Amino acid sequence: MAELVLGPVLRHVDATSATVWVETDAACEVEVAGHRAPTFQVGEQHFALVVLDGLAPDTTTFYTVRLDGHEVWPPPDYSFPAPRIRTRGVRRMVFGSCRAAKGHHGPGHDKLGPDALDAFGTQLKDRPEEEWPDALLLLGDQVYADEPTPKVKRWLAERRPEPEGEVVSFREYAELYHESWADPEIRWLMSVLPTSMIFDDHDIRDDWNTSRVWRAQMAEYPWWEQRIRAGLASYWVYQHLGNLGLDELARDELWAKVRTAGGDVQELLEDFAEQADREADGRKPTRWSYRRDFGRVRLLVIDTRAGRILDGPERLMVGDEEFDWIERNAEGDYDHLLIGSSLPWLMPHALSHFQSLNEKAAARPGWRGRVGEKVRQVGDLEHWPAFRASFERLARLIHRIGSGTESPGTICVLSGDVHHSYAARAEFPQPTRSEVLQLVCSPVHNDPPWFFRPIFALSWSKPLARFLRRRADRAGVSADPVSWRKISGPHFGNSVAILDVSTRTARYHLQTAGPTGLTTTANLSFPNHPGDSPHPRPTTTPRTRPRPTTPNAPRATPAAGEHARQPRGRTRGGQAG
Numbered sequence: 270m271a272e273l274v275l276g277p278v279l280r281h282v283d284a285t286s287a288t289v290w291v292e293t294d295a296a297c298e299v300e301v302a303g304h305r306a307p308t309f310q311v312g313e314q315h316f317a318l319v320v321l322d323g324l325a326p327d328t329t330t331f332y333t334v335r336l337d338g339h340e341v342w343p344p345p346d347y348s349f350p351a352p353r354i355r356t357r358g359v360r361r362m363v364f365g366s367c368r369a370a371k372g373h374h375g376p377g378h379d380k381l382g383p384d385a386l387d388a389f390g391t392q393l394k395d396r397p398e399e400e401w402p403d404a405l406l407l408l409g410d411q412v413y414a415d416e417p418t419p420k421v422k423r424w425l426a427e428r429r430p431e432p433e434g435e436v437v438s439f440r441e442y443a444e445l446y447h448e449s450w451a452d453p454e455i456r457w458l459m460s461v462l463p464t465s466m467i468f469d470d471h472d473i474r475d476d477w478n479t480s481r482v483w484r485a486q487m488a489e490y491p492w493w494e495q496r497i498r499a500g501l502a503s504y505w506v507y508q509h510l511g512n513l514g515l516d517e518l519a520r521d522e523l524w525a526k527v528r529t530a531g532g533d534v535q536e537l538l539e540d541f542a543e544q545a546d547r548e549a550d551g552r553k554p555t556r557w558s559y560r561r562d563f564g565r566v567r568l569l570v571i572d573t574r575a576g577r578i579l580d581g582p583e584r585l586m587v588g589d590e591e592f593d594w595i596e597r598n599a600e601g602d603y604d605h606l607l608i609g610s611s612l613p614w615l616m617p618h619a620l621s622h623f624q625s626l627n628e629k630a631a632a633r634p635g636w637r638g639r640v641g642e643k644v645r646q647v648g649d650l651e652h653w654p655a656f657r658a659s660f661e662r663l664a665r666l667i668h669r670i671g672s673g674t675e676s677p678g679t680i681c682v683l684s685g686d687v688h689h690s691y692a693a694r695a696e697f698p699q700p701t702r703s704e705v706l707q708l709v710c711s712p713v714h715n716d717p718p719w720f721f722r723p724i725f726a727l728s729w730s731k732p733l734a735r736f737l738r739r740r741a742d743r744a745g746v747s748a749d750p751v752s753w754r755k756i757s758g759p760h761f762g763n764s765v766a767i768l769d770v771s772t773r774t775a776r777y778h779l780q781t782a783g784p785t786g787l788t789t790t791a792n793l794s795f796p797n798h799p800g801d802s803p804h805p806r807p808t809t810t811p812r813t814r815p816r817p818t819t820p821n822a823p824r825a826t827p828a829a830g831e832h833a834r835q836p837r838g839r840t841r842g843g844q845a846g
Contacts, residue, residue: 271297271308271315271336275450277352280318280511281561282463284326287354288518289319290511292443293336302332302354309527311506312439312535318510320518321354329398330354349394349457358564359403363389363462365765366408366469366611366685367712370449372418382716385763385782390454392787402767404563405462406570408685409469409611410715411508412445414500416471421448435474437496439535442503465561466508467570469611469686473500479651480631481579482642494543501542501575502535512559512570551581552588560598566770567677569598570609577656584628586659599670605770606670606680606703612652613684614663615693615707615753617728622737623648624655625746652686657746664697664750671701678773679704679795683766685711689725690766690779691758692793695751704795707753708777710766722761729755757791764790 276291289301292315296308299317308315324330331353334342343352369381393401414436417425421444422434428441436442450456470477474496478484487493510524518524523541527534545555557572571587578585587595599606608614615621627650630641644650653660671680680703688711695705727733742748760779765787767778779791 270339271295273334273336273341274314275447276456276460277301277332277334277342278450278459278511279352279354279461279463280465281514282354282356283514283562284356284358284564285324286320286322286515287324287356287463288511288513288515289321289332289334289354290316291319291334292316297336298338300335300338302330309530310533310535311502311538312533314440314443314506316506318518320515322515324354324356327357328355330356349453350398350461352460353398355398355401355403357403359566360770361402362404362406362566362607362768362770363402363765364406364408364609364683364685364768365710365713367410367471367688367715368407368449369410369413369416369712369715370418370421370445371452371714372420381714382763383782383784384452384714385765385780385787386458386713387452387454388782388787389765389780390458394454394457402462404568405458405464406568406609406683407464407466408609408683408710409467409574410471410685410712411466411468412442412449413471413715414442414445414496415474417445418448421445432490432492435496437492437499439499439503439539442499442507446503446507465512465559465568465570465609467512467557467572467609467611468504468508468574470574472504472508473497473574476646476649476651477574478577478579479646479649480584480642483646484579497546498539498542501545502538505538505542509557512561514561517559545575548578548580551578551585552590553578556591556594558587558591558595562603565604565772566607567599567601567603567605568607568609569595571595573610573612573653583658584656586653586656592659592662596666599666602675604678604772605775606677607768608667608680608682610653610682610684612686613707613709614653614660614682615695615751616652616654616687617691617725617755617759618734618753619730619737620728621652621654622734622741622746624650624652625657625660626737626741626744628655628657629741629744629746661747661750667695667705668697668699668701668751671697671703671705672699673702676702679706679770679775681768681775682707683768684709685713687725688712688715688717688721689758690760690764690791691755692777692791693753693755695753697751704775705751706775706777706795708766708768709758710764710779712763713765714763716761716763725759725761729759757793760790762790 271293274292274294278290280288280290296315299306299319301319304319304321306317306319308317331351333340553576557575559570561568576587576591578588627645631645690710693707762781764779764781769776775795777793780787781790
């Protein structure tokens with residue numbers, strides 16, 4: 270009899286449909302809430318994406334998982350609230366990035382610090398459903414292919430000698446997902462919160478696609494071709510497939526081939542992955558960016574890794590064809606635009622100017638260019654400001670959307686990667702009607718050693734920012750099309766961020782994990798409300814006793830808060846904040 274290996278993971282959810290992803294140990298038929306799908310095979314693994322349509326809006330549907338008619342989830346002794354699908358719009362979203370697997374057992378032994386998402390799940394399971402978030406957004410480094418846990422490293426050493434301590438094959442990638450997502454609190458969270466994802470570099474390898482030189486260097490390793498094939502193929506199975514809605518699934522040619530193959534599709538997926546990695550004529554053949562509409566909230570997630578154009582006359586974070594798609598999908602009628610980008614758009618000012626300066630330096634001929642490239646790779650200078658043309662195009666897009674007569678209340682760029690958290694407000698020479706914000710939450714579980722903290726803090730130095738901006742001016746870097754001011758942070762430690770949205774307003778909470786649970790380290794409203802504090806006194810998040818519930822009782826829907834549109838107070842923003 271087939272057994273459940275991983276999942277269920279609740280993926281795309283809208284007002285009338287949902288998808289649920291699972292991994293099993295053998296071929297079987299998977300049933301979720303009366304909807305069925307056969308598994309497909311990738312090497313040694315078996316997977317299914319079950320499509321549930323015909324759901325009623327604004328309702329809760331409890332579900333179980335059956336394999337060939339046998340109920341396998343939840344188990345009889347399950348101590349968490351029952352899995353369920355809620356088809357209401359998004360009013361609260363949890364997001365963050367950089368979650369390494371826990372490589373220890375027992376408290377006090379984790380050199381990466383307490384897992385913030387695990388702590389959030391522990392807290393949430395005792396809260397009533399009405400207080401649960403409506404969505405979870407994971408912004409990269411869901412697995413660390415180049416930095417696995419000691420347990421996985423020992424397992425890899427028994428399989429092969431090279432590359433030491435790094436995964437290469439699809440089966441080895443699967444082990445990373447098993448270790449990370451089988452954590453009980455994480456497994457429960459992902460079964461009840463619609464989960465969206467996008468990769469960052471460690472999902473493939475540190476500094477993935479930093480530059481043309483980096484790609485050439487990696488191509489010299491005999492194992493790299495297999496690594497990129499397996500990395501992108503496993504990403505498609507474990508992460509990307511669930512990002513797609515029902516209409517997108519119906520149009521997806523690769524999904525159609527997988528469903529009808531009738532056998533092992535590993536070669537099919539890895540051939541696709543190899544093609545997706547190739548750059549030709551200034552474009553990539555695959556678009557990993559995607560869009561989700563949660564009622565009056567639009568989420569637009571941008572691929573800032575695989576879609577890079579590095580061989581053309583100018584470096585681009587995203588090719589022109591894909592950026593055209595992003596611009597078209599940013600248009601629309603909604604109250605809030607959330608732009609998911611694993612890499613921050615607005616960074617600490619000194620670091621932003623340094624990255625743009627370095628892009629100029631690395632493009633120079635001879636030894637100066639080689640030194641610039643070396644600095645780029647050592648310093649991880651590969652964010653939006655290091656792709657200056659794309660940085661400015663994104664600024665123009667945000668300004669255009671935020672200035673229209675039907676502009677949303679907020680435009681929030683949600684990011685991670687940089688291993689500290691902060692919030693920044695953007696302001697343009699021609700003011701926008703929308704509040705434009707950069708909100709960063711990193712890491713979820715990968716707190717770097719203490720000596721990185723003063724370095725991160727120094728990157729926000731105003732004198733250093735002014736000095737580097739003058740150097741950038743002399744080097745011919747164009748003036749910034751937008752100014753920004755840090756309004757909270759830098760905050761350190763493993764954290765999760767919560768974004769609450771109403772009709773025209775939003776609130777950002779940052780919760781940081783400690784030995785006793787989560788504490789609130791930032792609490793901001795947009796537009797500003799009296800009493801908001803960018804650096805509140807840390808307070809432990811209180812626990813709430815669970816309310817008695819009837820297993821199949823319908824959820825009571827809390828009233829949505831309606832707020833009249835308010836004029837926004839503006840503050841003058843400079844280059845340094």
